Amino acid sequence: MQIPLLDLKPSYEKMRQQILAAVADVLDSQRCIGGPKIKQLEERIAAYYGCKYAVGVSSGTDALLVSLMSLDIGPGDEVITTPFTFFATVGAIVRVGAKPVFADIDPKTFNIDPAKISGAITKKTKAIIPVHLYGQMCDMDAILEIAGKHRIEIIEDAAQSFGAKYKGKYAGASGKSVCLSFYPSKNLPGIGDGGMVLTNDADFYNRLIVMRDHGQNPQYYYKYVGGNFRLDAINAAAMLVRLDYVGQWLKRRAENAAYYDRAFRNSPVAVPYRSADCEHTFNQYVIRVQRRNELAEHLKKNHIGCAIYYPLCLHQQQCFESLGYKKGDFPQSENAADEVLAIPVYPDLTKEMQDYVIRTILEFV
Ligand SMILES: Cc1ncc(COP(=O)(O)O)c(C=O)c1O
Known part of the structure; x- marks a missing residue:
């Protein structure tokens, strides 16, 4: 059996006609930059999140x-974040x-530890970027308290x-900005x-709108140096279709995760910790094991996709050498980097496929 880490084809097949029609709409209108699809997607996602x-x-x-x-x-500014995140x-x-x-x-959660944030704050700290890794949110109350005390902004990386x-609320309930991918x-x-x-925040929103379009307002008058950060209209059109399915996909991810949880109970495989305050969305189902690299090899040999998110922490990356960090500075992140392995959890995974993944892992550990 071949099981990729992620397979988008089955879900695409189910909505192929709808997506093609939505994309054709944009092409036929020839409003490929900006336009109503972008606005609609923005409005629908803002409503979904309960954000203004x-x-x-x-x-x-x-x-x-x-x-x-x-x-x-x-x-001159400093921004606090986790070394265990995407680049x-x-x-x-x-x-x-x-x-x-x-x-x-x-x-336990792989997310930034609020207890470690206070010690990193200096007079130069302007913001904290908590990253809601793998699909589970950070301990936002604790982070909000620290940010409030020191008057620093929160930019949530909710990619x-x-x-x-978190506590029944979507990201954005507390911070200035929530970033989605x-x-x-x-x-x-x-x-x-x-x-x-x-x-x-209305002021921040107005600034974002201008910054997204080179910093111009009105056209050809540049108040700030922004960039071309625009979303494509055809992408927005397709995503309006997909947004209708996201609820059922999240449900399927949660079911798949629960199935793995049960199967790995009483085994050496450490399953993802679920914080009592959070609804985990399992963008990745990440197990922790000894001999992780060997297990990854074993899975690949058996045609099962897996990935290491992330094999080397960011404080150890060559491009950030000048920051002066060294191995041993963030032991929990470094240990995680040695032991984590993401296995397939995507919505269209079948029980039969999961059983094969489970058997293949259990025969190794
Ligand atoms: C935690 C995190 N932050 C930021 C990003 C960047 O998102 P994108 O790939 O859409 O630029 C990603 C996605 O890969 C991510 O996983």
């Missing part, structure tokens, strides 16, 4: 970048000229957690790169 404003952007990476730019974060979180901080300051993770909840492996996949920024 949504701004479609070109990617999750650009959602982070334009958020930082719109908060005037730059040289883009930290890349965006460095690209605006600010300094990333890391705080270690909670080994991996579309639809996740529609990269095709995410919970709400686009048909190309795409992202969105959500906010409840």
Whole structure:
């Protein structure tokens, strides 16, 4: 049996006609930049999240970048985040000229440990970027308390957690900005790169709108140096179709995760921890095992897709050498990097496929 880590084809087949018709609508109108599909998607996602404003952007990476730019974060400023995340979180901080300051993770959730944030705050700290990794939100109350005390902004990196909840609420209930990604492996996949920024702050929203379009307002009069951070209209049109299915996909992900949880009970496989405050969306189902690299090899030999998110923490990456961190600075993140393995959990995975994944893992551990 061949089981990829992610297979979007079955779900695409089911809605192929709808997606093609939506894309054709945009092409026929020849309004490929901006236009009503973008507005509709923004309105629907804002409503889904219960946020006042949504701004479609070109990617999750650009959602982070334009958020930082719109908060005037730059040289001389520090931004606290986790070293155990996708590169883009930290890349965006460095690209605006600010300094990333890391705080270690909670080994249970893999998310930034609020207890480690306070020690990282200095007079230069302008923002915290909590990353809701793998589909589960961070401990937002604790982060909000720290941010409130020190008057610093919160930019939530929710790229991996579309639809996740903390204490019954979606991301954005507390911070200034929520950054979504529609990269095709995410919970709400686009048909190309795409992202969105959500906010409840009218001033920040107005700034985002201008920044997304080179900083011009009115046209050809540039108040700020922004960029081309626009979301494509054909992508928005396809995503309006997919948005109708996201609820059932999240349900399927949760069912698949629960099935694995049961199967790995009483085995050496550590299954994902579910915080009592959170609704985990399982964008990734990440197990923790000893001899992780050997298990990954074993799975690949048996035609099962798997991936290591992430094999080397960001404080250890060559491009961030100048920050002066070293191995051993964030032991929980480093241990996680040695032991985590994502296995297939996508919505169209069948029980038969899961049984094969489970058998193949259990025969190894
Ligand atoms: C945690 C995290 N942040 C940011 C991003 C960037 O999103 P995108 O790939 O849409 O630029 C990703 C996605 O890959 C991510 O996983």
